[in-house]
Amino acid sequence: MRLTPELLLKARLRLLRMHYESKVGHIGGNLSCLDILMTVYHEALGSLDQFVLSKGHSAGALYVTLWSLGLLSDADLTSFHKDGTRLSGHPPPRSIPEIPFGTGSLGHGLGLAAGLALGKKLKGEGGRLFCLTSDGEWNEGSNWEALTFIRHHRLNITLIVDLNGLQGFGNTCDIADLRPLAAKFRAFRLETLEVVGHDVPSLAEALGHASQGPLAVVATTKKGHGVSFMEDLFEWHYLPLSSESYRQAVRQVTSLCATHSAVLS
Numbered sequence: 001m002r003l004t005p006e007l008l009l010k011a012r013l014r015l016l017r018m019h020y021e022s023k024v025g026h027i028g029g030n031l032s033c034l035d036i037l038m039t040v041y042h043e044a045l046g047s048l049d050q051f052v053l054s055k056g057h058s059a060g061a062l063y064v065t066l067w068s069l070g071l072l073s074d075a076d077l078t079s080f081h082k083d084g085t086r087l088s089g090h091p092p093p094r095s096i097p098e099i100p101f102g103t104g105s106l107g108h109g110l111g112l113a114a115g116l117a118l119g120k121k122l123k124g125e126g127g128r129l130f131c132l133t134s135d136g137e138w139n140e141g142s143n144w145e146a147l148t149f150i151r152h153h154r155l156n157i158t159l160i161v162d163l164n165g166l167q168g169f170g171n172t173c174d175i176a177d178l179r180p181l182a183a184k185f186r187a188f189r190l191e192t193l194e195v196v197g198h199d200v201p202s203l204a205e206a207l208g209h210a211s212q213g214p215l216a217v218v219a220t221t222k223k224g225h226g227v228s229f230m231e232d233l234f235e236w237h238y239l240p241l242s243s244e245s246y247r248q249a250v251r252q253v254t255s256l257c258a259t260h261s262a263v264l265s
């Protein structure tokens with residue numbers, strides 16, 4: 001199913017409702033990467049490809065994306081974050097076929113994706129691994145080890161970074177400045193593209209870039225994208241939606257979609 005502004009709006013509204021009803025946080029980082037996940041699944045992922053969500057606290061955006069493809073039901077989403085559900089706050093291991101690993105202990109998704117990619121290579125299987133990391137989790141040295149491994153084995157991996165400039169305790173540049181991240185990936189001899197992570201046509205083009213080896217896509221995003229009182233505020237890493245903030249957010253993302261539809265038509 002191709003990605004349209006209407007489908008994106010439907011997903012964004014469902015994500016807001018799911019987080020509002022479950023009274024959990026992480027909505028800012030989920031809105032930051034929803035466009036990326038929807039583009040990966042609707043425009044880039046082939047039948048032999050696999051995806052690993054390393055920033056596991058954005059599980060909500062992944063569940064909604066799978067729902068948009070008919071792979072999870074509305075009842076599944078309603079069970080989000082409840083005791084005993086398979087839709088836990090971070091991606092669960094071994095209960096959803098599209099989710100190969102439980103993730104969310106940051107800095108490990110890329111290494112897991114590298115292992116899957118090496119397995120495919122050794123077995124002569126086709127297909128590509130896509131892995132989405134946050135920017136803050138590049139504080140973890142395990143990611144840099146994974147890059148060395150990926151480049152050495154020339155693995156068929158597309159690494160995507162959700163570069164929103166924020167992490168759990170503040171601005172990434174104040175905590176452990178990682179800039180210039182794209183230049184560092186190039187120093188590891190990865191082909192590296194830089195895009196705006198909410199520009200779906202540019203994202204789709206970058207993710208579809210023909211590459212037989214590792215590719216990095218550094219996607220600049222906004223935490224809380226589409227909701228003015230959340231954008232670029234690290235507090236929304238944690239805050240749950242109140243009934244008033246939920247109503248305001250719904251109004252704003254609906255208006256944002258109308259603007260995008262007008263631009264694209």
Ligand SMILES: [Mg+2]
Nearest residue numbers: 135136164166
């Ligand atoms: Mg971040």
